[in-house]
Amino acid sequence: MKRIAALASASIVAIAATVCGSAAFAAPLTFWNGFTGPDRPTIEALTKQWSDAHPDTPVQMDIEPWDSMLQKLQAAMASGSGPDVVAFNFAQLPRYAESGFIMDITDEVKAGGALDPSVWSDGLKQVLQYNGKYYAAPLNFATLMMYYNKDIFAKAGISEPPKTWDDWVAAIKKTTVTGSNSQYGLLIPDHETIPNWPILLWGNGGDVIKDGKPYLDDAKTVGALTLWGDLVLNDKITPTGLSGADADKLFQSGKAAMEITGPWMTNGFTAAKLNYDVAPIPTGPGGPVTLADSIVLVINKATKDPKAALDFVAMWNSKAAQLKIANDTGFPPLRTDLSGSPELTNEWAAKFSTVVPVSRFSLPNQVNFAQIDGDVFTPMIQSITFGKEKAAEAAQQANDQLSDLLNP
Amino acid sequence: MSSRTARLQPSRPWPAMPNRTTIAAWCFLAPSLIVLAVFVFWPIVYSFDLSLHKWKFSADAQEWAGFANYARMWRDARFWNALGNTVYYTAFTVPLGVALPLALALALNRAIPFRALLRSAFFLPVIASFAIVALAWRFMLDPDIGLLAYWLSFLGMPHVSPLRDPNLAMPAVIIASLWKNLGFNMVIYLAGLQAIPIVLYEAARIDGANSFQQFWNVTWPQLRTTNIFVLVISIIGAFQVFDPAFVMTPGGGPLFSTETLVTYIYRQGITNLNLSYAASIGIFLFAVVFLLTLAQLRITRSWED
Incomplete structure (x- = not known):
């Protein structure tokens, strides 16, 4: 009986020692992100690979939908806690940089080591900075292209994807069928979506904000809103009030x-x-253009191990990591030196990387991104496409609101 | 009948030991009071304080704003739109949410076949999470892959997409909410109906009352306390509507036609990080619900007298 008790207490001590020991020696790096979709296995594999190579600072990853992750993040950061590293959409960066919660990594980027800015496109460099300082490193990069249904094209007698706006509009009208057996020429979601409308404005030479000033009342912007608004309202090329999903x-x-x-x-x-x-988005009067998007990595200023955090963040920028992401998920690599590389074996990644040179970010460096997008831009588009207001009126009104937001 | 007899008994005078009983009373109340204070009263006070400042994400000291946030509400068209939508929602869900469950309870209070099964069926949506119910409705109403569109196609009717139509989105949200909450009020009414003494109906029948007269002169007056409860709870619930609107029509719906006060608070507070402005709308909502409840209690008390 005594022996059993001794054995039991010894094993308890041993277990306690192991538990405490591992906690004392390996301080995990916490990493929050929202990769719940098909890219999750890739993100997990790369994270595990880094953890295996850094047994002293293994990464403890917390994956949950972007919305709920961001809600939690605000509270966590404001209370001085929060994860060491966070991945979020570039649009979130200005708010967190302005609040002073995330680490300035300008020196590390300028040093040109693992985070060499020379392989980033100009647009990407712009959104990684706030007030001239680098606060983030990129995790991935995406461009948008025009997906087309080959069967519908063949049935409508369209032999190849349109290249200019004129051909595009003709193809859209040709493939739009109204009535009970309806079919839509071009889907243009207006809320809860990766931005579509800005591409149409840019294609006509317009914009939302240009040189820091509201640009919605510009003639070219209004021209684009009128043309596409009319196609939605009268030609019914897309359902209105459509979300991205x-x-x-x-x-x-x-x-x-x-x-x-x-x-x-x-x-x-x-x-x-x-x-x-997929094909490049047809070229309008404003020249070829598409939307760029990026998930970026930021480091909590309160992290206890900035060196390990930086090393982890830099890993995503490596050629090996970017090739794995591109080949697994079809995203174009964020490194310009990998464009056209023979190691890029995923056909989609290769296609999406062809439009990287003409890609632009929507509303870069805007602290009020959420308000501009949700309270000004989306209501303007809906007002036009639901036929509540003419494009020029809606644009003027939105321009005034935008002006208030930019100069509070 | 038991409650009536209990009330007729003279109330026993308390022994004159206020101190001890007071202490005991406080001790019994303490657990709930502490929970209420931490999770209800303090947040209300804090929200009010927040609404008087210009809250900024990382600032150490928050800038005083006085009543600027309340003045902003006055000028904010989106706020008035959200208030209008909330009133619209309340104006339909409350009367229908009282009438339909009462009708159902009356029907299911009789000896009809499959009564237990029907009662459970109507109550089932109450147990389900509103997020899931709203998703199911969203699917049903989808114009391209939904059930409604499929059924309508047999009738040769054109596609409707209620959730993408500024005029139909709110009615769709109202219908989904009614369906979800029907069972709850039904159960309350069933309990109310079963508490009505049978002798009253027997007396009414002896007096030659038909079924409508029985309802109007016995059932309806006897359900008074149930009605008060259902009404108060329904109005409070309706003013705080969030889940169905938020899940069925994310982002406020087409042209913000389903944006309610609480989804607007969420939008301002969580999405735009205007916590102070969100707090001021929250305080406004609190005041509205508080006054409505007071008024209701006042009115219903006057019925009793």
């Missing part, structure tokens, strides 16, 4: 000829056995 679903069900979105949809569309391909 609704648009993806519609295209996937074969009820739409074209949709503008990013490389993340290729997995789902291929799995649904849709006969589709």
Whole structure:
């Protein structure tokens, strides 16, 4: 009986020693992100790889949907806690940089080591900075292309994807069918979506904000809003009030000829056995353009191990990591020196990387990104496409609101 | 009947030991009071304080704003729109949310076949999470892959997409909410109906009352306390509507046609990080609900007298 008790107490001591020991020696690096989709295994694999190579600072990853992660993050950061490293959309960066919660990594970037800015596109460099200082390193990079349903194109007698706006509008009208068996020419989601409308404004030479000033009342912006607003309202080329997820679903069900979105949809569309391909967005009077998007990595200023955090953040920028992301998920690599590389074996990654040179970020460096997008831009688009206001009126009103937001 | 007899008994005078009983009373109240203070009263006070400042994410000391946030509400068209939508929602869900469950309870209080099954069926949505219910409705109403569109296609009717239509989005949210909450009020009414003494109906029948007269002169007056409870709870709930609008029509719905006060508070506070402005709308909502409840209690008390 005594022996059993001794054995038991010895094993308890041993377990306690192991538990305390591991806690004392390996201080984990906490990493929050929202990669709940098909790219999750890739993110997990790269994180595990880094953890295996750094047993003293293994990464403890917390993956939950972006929305809830961001809600938690605000509270955590404001109370001085929060994870060591966070991945979020570039649009979140200005707010956190302005608040002083995240680390300035300008010196590390300027040093040109693992975070060499010379391989980043100018647009990417711009959104990684706030007030001239680097606060983030990129994790991935995406461009948007025009997805088209090959069967619908063939049935409408369209032999190749349109290259100019004139051909595009003709193709959209040709593939739009109204009535009970409706089919949409081009899906243009207006809320809860990767931005579509800014691309149409840029294509005509317009913009939302230009040189820090509201640009919605510009003639070219209004021209684009009038042209596309009219196609939505009168030609019914897309359902109105469409969210991004609704648009993806519609295209996937074969009820739409074209949709503008990013490389993340290729997995789902291929799995649904849709006969589709992607092409650059047709060129408008304003020249070729598409939207760029990026998930960026930032470091909590309160981190206890800035060196390990920086090393982890830099890992994502390496050639090996970017090739794995590109080949696994179809995202174009964020490094310009990998564009056209023979190691880029994923056909989608190769296609999406062709439009990187003409890609632009929407509303870069805007602290009020959420307000501009949700309270000014989306209501303006809906007001036009639901026929509540003429494009010029809605644009003027939105321009005034925008002006208030930019100069509080 | 038991409650009536209890009330008729003379109330026993308390022994004159205020100190001990007072202490005991406080001890019994303490657990709930502490929880209420920490999770209800303090947040209300703190929100009010927040609404008087210009809260900034990282500032050490928050700038005083006085009543500027309340003045902003006055000029904010989105706020008035959200208030209007909330009133619209309340104006339909409360009367219908009282009438339909009462009708159901009356029907299911009789000896009809499958009564237990029907009662459970109507109560089932109450147990389900509103987020899931709203998603299910969203799917049903989807114009491209939804059930409604499928059924309408048999009738040769054109596609409707209620959740993308500024005029139909709110009615869709109202219908989904009614369906979800029907069972709760139904159960309350069933309990109310079963508490009505049978003898009253027997007496009414002897007097030759038909079924409508029985309802109007026996059932309805006897349900008075149930009605008060259902009404107060329904109005408070309706003014605080969030889940169905938020899940069925994310982002405020087409042209913000389903943006309610609480989804607007969420938008300002969580999305835009205007915590002070969100707090001032929250305080406004609190005041509205508080006054409505007071008024209701006042009115219903006057019924009793």
